[in-house]
Amino acid sequence: MPLVQIRDVTKVYPASTRGGQPVRAIDGVDLDIEEGDVFGIIGYSGAGKSTLVRLINALEPATSGSIVVDGTDITTLPERDLRKLRLGIGMIFQQFNLFSSRTVRGNVAYPLQVAGRPKAEIRARVAELLDFVGLADKASNYPDQLSGGQKQRVGIARALATSPRILLADEATSALDPETTQEVLELLRTVNRDLGVTIIVITHEMDVVQSLATKVAVMENGRVIETGEVFDVFSKPELPASQRFVSTVVKGVPSASELAALRERHSGRFVTVSFRDGGASQSDVFLEFGREGIGFELVYGGVNEIQGRAFGNLTLELTGPDERIDAVIARLRERIEIVEVV
Amino acid sequence: MDVLVDLGPQFLEATLETLWLVFASLFFGGIGGLLVGLALYVTRAGNLFANRAVFGVLNVIVNIFRPIPFIIFLTAFQPLARTVVGTGIGTEAAIFTLSLASTFGISRIVEQNLLTVSPGVIEAARAAGAGPIRTILTIVLPEALGPLILGYTFVFVAIVDMSAVAGSINGGGLGAFAIQYGFRQFEPVVTWTALAIVIVLVQLVQFLGNWLARKVLRR
Ligand SMILES: Nc1ncnc2c1ncn2[C@@H]1O[C@H](COP(=O)(O)OP(=O)(O)OP(=O)(O)O)[C@@H](O)[C@H]1O
Ligand SMILES: [Mg+2]
Numbered sequence: 001m002p003l004v005q006i007r008d009v010t011k012v013y014p015a016s017t018r019g020g021q022p023v024r025a026i027d028g029v030d031l032d033i034e035e036g037d038v039f040g041i042i043g044y045s046g047a048g049k050s051t052l053v054r055l056i057n058a059l060e061p062a063t064s065g066s067i068v069v070d071g072t073d074i075t076t077l078p079e080r081d082l083r084k085l086r087l088g089i090g091m092i093f094q095q096f097n098l099f100s101s102r103t104v105r106g107n108v109a110y111p112l113q114v115a116g117r118p119k120a121e122i123r124a125r126v127a128e129l130l131d132f133v134g135l136a137d138k139a140s141n142y143p144d145q146l147s148g149g150q151k152q153r154v155g156i157a158r159a160l161a162t163s164p165r166i167l168l169a170d171e172a173t174s175a176l177d178p179e180t181t182q183e184v185l186e187l188l189r190t191v192n193r194d195l196g197v198t199i200i201v202i203t204h205e206m207d208v209v210q211s212l213a214t215k216v217a218v219m220e221n222g223r224v225i226e227t228g229e230v231f232d233v234f235s236k237p238e239l240p241a242s243q244r245f246v247s248t249v250v251k252g253v254p255s256a257s258e259l260a261a262l263r264e265r266h267s268g269r270f271v272t273v274s275f276r277d278g279g280a281s282q283s284d285v286f287l288e289f290g291r292e293g294i295g296f297e298l299v300y301g302g303v304n305e306i307q308g309r310a311f312g313n314l315t316l317e318l319t320g321p322d323e324r325i326d327a328v329i330a331r332l333r334e335r336i337e338i339v340e341v342v
Numbered sequence: 343m344d345v346l347v348d349l350g351p352q353f354l355e356a357t358l359e360t361l362w363l364v365f366a367s368l369f370f371g372g373i374g375g376l377l378v379g380l381a382l383y384v385t386r387a388g389n390l391f392a393n394r395a396v397f398g399v400l401n402v403i404v405n406i407f408r409p410i411p412f413i414i415f416l417t418a419f420q421p422l423a424r425t426v427v428g429t430g431i432g433t434e435a436a437i438f439t440l441s442l443a444s445t446f447g448i449s450r451i452v453e454q455n456l457l458t459v460s461p462g463v464i465e466a467a468r469a470a471g472a473g474p475i476r477t478i479l480t481i482v483l484p485e486a487l488g489p490l491i492l493g494y495t496f497v498f499v500a501i502v503d504m505s506a507v508a509g510s511i512n513g514g515g516l517g518a519f520a521i522q523y524g525f526r527q528f529e530p531v532v533t534w535t536a537l538a539i540v541i542v543l544v545q546l547v548q549f550l551g552n553w554l555a556r557k558v559l560r561r
Contacts, residue, residue, distance in 0.1 A: 057469055059469060079473075083471045086470065097463050099466070099467075099485065110470055111471060114472045115471065142560060144560075158466075161470075
């Protein structure tokens with residue numbers, strides 16, 4: 001049984017204006033999130049990502065469908081039980097959402113106070129958490145005295161206070177500069193690896209998914225259109241929408257304008273060959289062209305690495321008799337993904 | 343100057359009366375305004391206890407009564423004051439009407455200041471497992487405390503103003519005193535002294551409010 005099991009869930013917001021259309025923010029979503037996953041959710045603005053995670057800790061009630069968290073269907077729970085559920089699910093936010101009226105210590109202590117833990121235990125736990133996120137010396141500071149990266153560390157410490165098994169991260173690094181983003185991602189990786197916390201990260205930054213997530217779901221118009229291992233989805237996206245998304249981070253696929261520029265300098269046929277580890281190697285492919293006397297020139301390309309596995313996309317200009325090129329391409333297709341770029 | 347010496351005891355009495363009028367009204371109106379303001383805030387669409395009907399009714403009531411000029415308010419609510427405190431004149435009646443009037447004014451100030459609390463912060467409290475009441479008490483009110491203190495300081499000055507009006511009709515306070523002795527008996531020095539006392543009082547409270555707010559906001 002997955003840690004989070006979402007089945008045919010919809011969320012409809014009533015029309016905001018009189019006579020307006022209700023908004024189907026989530027439209028028949030199925031999703032399984034296993035214990036220990038770092039699960040990325042990507043999609044364009046308005047796709048329903050935030051809504052989906054807010055259904056998981058029941059900040060919003062689902063309109064229909066079932067959401068089973070750790071064996072309990074939360075869609076039928078009364079509010080009182082939902083508060084207990086939320087103690088077992090941490091959440092961090094793009095704007096950090098720290099309590100400005102409380103010190104760093106007070107922020108991290110808050111969920112523990114809500115949980116009704118004794119004072120001595122809270123003090124010890126807060127110290128431990130601040131140590132973990134590297135902010136022990138800032139305990140008495142107020143949030144407005146911290147940098148963005150430090151604020152998010154406090155956010156993470158607060159989210160982990162009650163030792164939740166799930167951490168929801170809604171665009172947690174989107175307000176940070178690239179360097180700080182890396183620091184926070186490293187911290188999240190530690191949270192997942194050392195504390196065994198299952199993390200659900202929403203992001204529109206593909207490199208976050210690429211470097212942090214193990215699985216990913218691509219959302220569009222309230223639906224999950226593609227889901228799977230990050231490596232699979234990134235190296236071989238099935239649908240045009242996911243391809244578009246993936247192409248923003250995956251190196252090696254020329255954009256339309258780049259292609260136009262290439263065409264001005266090259267007159268041969270273009271093919272893009274996608275290498276994935278385990279498949280045919282580059283030398284296999286190049287040998288095949290050489291044997292048939294087909295001229296080939298690498299005009300565009302790049303190699304990506306996800307979780308230690310490499311995949312690459314190389315665009316080649318082929319020159320030679322058309323029927324021989326067609327024959328080679330047909331033969332190679334059996335062993336590797338190769339598409340003619342037109 | 344002899345006038346001041348002669349009137350010394352009455353002056354002191356009038357000052358104490360004003361203080362009593364103002365602080366009692368600030369206390370009752372402050373609590374009333376806090377409750378109504380909170381109710382407006384939590385029942386607003388999208389908030390913790392969103393309720394269109396309750397919000398609509400409260401909103402209309404506040405909108406009707408808040409802008410009424412105080413002197414009209416005072417006379418209009420005299421019968422109600424008589425019913426509630428047993429008399430339509432005197433300090434108690436004045437305090438009642440002042441509290442009622444300031445409840446409407448304060449409720450808007452409270453509501454506006456609570457609305458500045460970021461929804462994200464409230465979401466963080468809910469995500470941490472806090473229920474609505476706890477969220478209001480431990481997050482919303484503390485987060486808005488600085489501006490609330492400044493708001494109440496502002497209201498204090500308005501109540502000093504209203505108390506002079508109330509006093510001049512019901513008897514009592516520096517306003518009535520200034521009119522009776524300064525204006526009617528042509529003793530400008532009395533008027534000016536009353537003025538000086540009010541200025542000092544207002545400045546003191548303004549200073550205290552600013553100091554407290556600064557302390558809360560740490561700026
Ligand atoms: N409280 C709400 N009331 C009405 N409509 C809402 C509400 N919250 C979200 N929506 C709508 O639901 C849809 C999905 O919104 P959501 O915030 O989940 O998107 P998102 O994928 O997180 O976008 P972003 O990347 O911009 O954060 C949008 O059309 C949005 O306008
Ligand atoms: Mg969002």
